[in-house]
Amino acid sequence: MDETRRAFLDDLLNTPSPSGFEAAGQRVWTDYVAEFADSVSTDSYGNAVAVHEGSGDGPEIAFAGHADEIGFIVRDVTDDGFLRLSRVGGSDRTVSKGQHVTVHADDGDSPVHGVIGQTAIHLRDPSDEEYEEIAGQFVDVGATDADEAADLVEVGDPVTFASTVSDLHGSRVSARGMDNRVGTWAAAEGLRRAAEADVDATVYAVSTVQEEVGLKGAQMVGFDLDPDVAVAADVTHATDNPDIDKEKRGPVELGAGPVVGRGSANHPVVVDLARTAGDHADIDYQLQAAGSRTGTDADAFFTSRGGIPSLNVGIPNRYMHTPVEVVDTEDLVAVADLFGAMAERASEFAPFQVEV
Template sequence: MRAESLEFFRQIVNTPSPSGYEQRAGELYRRYTREFADSVQTDVMGNVIAAINPAGRPRVMFAGHMDEIGFIVKYISEEGFLYFGPIGGHDPVIPVGQRVLVHTRSGPIPGVIGKKPIHLMEEDERSKAPKLHELWVDIGATSKADAQSVVRIGDPITIDVEFRELRNGFATARGFDNKMGAFIVAEALRLLSEDRPTAAVFAVATVQEEIGLRGARTSAYGVDPQVGIAVDVTHATDYPSVDKKRVGEILPGKGPVICRGANINPRVFDMLVETAEAEGIPYQLEAAGGGTGTDANAMQISRAGMATGLVSVPLRYMHTPCELLALEDVENAARLLAAFTRRINEHISFIPEP
């Protein structure tokens, strides 16, 4: 991966962006894509839409959501502890003992997530998983008034962990799901700007995917594409306790994953596979019998429908502070999107046929 691209990837992953609070990540995405896009716009939801050749045909939309899971301050106790609720889906075991940042009007406030120590628990408490509403953030406040002097109800919270490269081309971070996808669609657009297609291409960093695919729904309606590719993470299945007979075999470092199933237009699927094979891009296949739980769900049924595809990157430890992926898969996913788009013209029919 070129150095400038890797630095943007690192920056956007490290930028806190819980669902509904994506503004800082959106600004970073705007600054980066303005270097090569013909236009960059932000809609009222906060989706950032970077385009090249916007008058071309057909209209192709890439969607990678830039929101991540997090927490939100709901109550401040008399002692100055911050009680919080979830933004997105959480395993309640994960937050205990984590260092966090509370994002306030005056900047991030560091804190830790606390709970009753095991030494003080009753016997029946020790075997139970904690509930989020039983945990709290301790910022070192001495009272409710002290906490309220810096924190407001509704301030978002993220775990204080950043991007780190590991051995053998792997990396770990909080928020690969799915600022990785926002990076990939931007990188695909950059590649297309160097060898421009006949299609109009809209690379959208969508918002609020983790709480209901909301940004994809509105941006797809506004862009009104004929073809849409969602980019997201998918579960790697190469670590202990995962039953491959139930979830399939998905391996980090073995290429992006092309989804097949009801959420996917058959012609788009075939063209993605054909493109990967023609370009020498390694790929894997994943089956989804119904919806995929990604932006592709919302895109497929926008307006009168669009020809939808889903390209994913294998991810270990999803929705934890230590999500892990192979950087080569990220780079190859961007290459796949760009090469796929160069093969499209307005005469190709995406109507499913036997």
């Protein structure tokens, strides 16, 4: 990955974007895609769409990632100045205690630093080592009472882990919120490749909001945009670390390329497009079974309007929904390359119709 694309990825990852509070992250994304898109727009909830206008002879294909990340929200301020929390999305109660966090106060310019308290091991009862629910955990921002805390934060302020981007060995990178800033990165870069190739298809790059709380942004965009094809780029579980039960999870390896879904929302003609494009462009990819659902924005896109032919393309990710998610940047580049190749060949597979 070259320096410019990596800087874009880092900007996305370092900009907090919890569900319902995605505006700052969406500004990073729209500023970047504006450099090569024919137009960029946002809707009332902050979904962002960038367009490469095709020749008019090709189909319309959308590549989408979701901008939001999991996190927390301030539910209450106690009399002694601690903050009680609720979850935003699927936050994991087993990894939250003892973590540095940032409370994003309403003005946005004065983040408040805090920690999620964890009683010292010396003071805990070893026979009672169960994990507390998020609702039972608290943030310490250093305030001594409720009035002091109220000067800093208020109920409804979002909270994120304070961890940022760290390079691991080789092309592997760790950060919170890989899920799913890597998908929005891939959608933007897929559009850039399509624009540089000046493909006949009209190509949309989409950055949706509120996926982590029920695919809400994709429901809005799918209805409004109504493309011929929608491809959701999202993380999927890599199963190559030691604590994964490989008897129950399909084989997905970090660094082995994009993961093309098959089954449920994944339209067979769009699957064929992805596989053919990958084969002809010499892009390695993996396959993944999705017998009931994909768990991604593809599940919202494919039921929009009369049914939009859709596909989930996964990006292998270790330790999902923790502050230390790990991806391989070579996989990200390969996903963007696959999207560019799909945009170039889309006309060959239109109309996207199951033969009965």
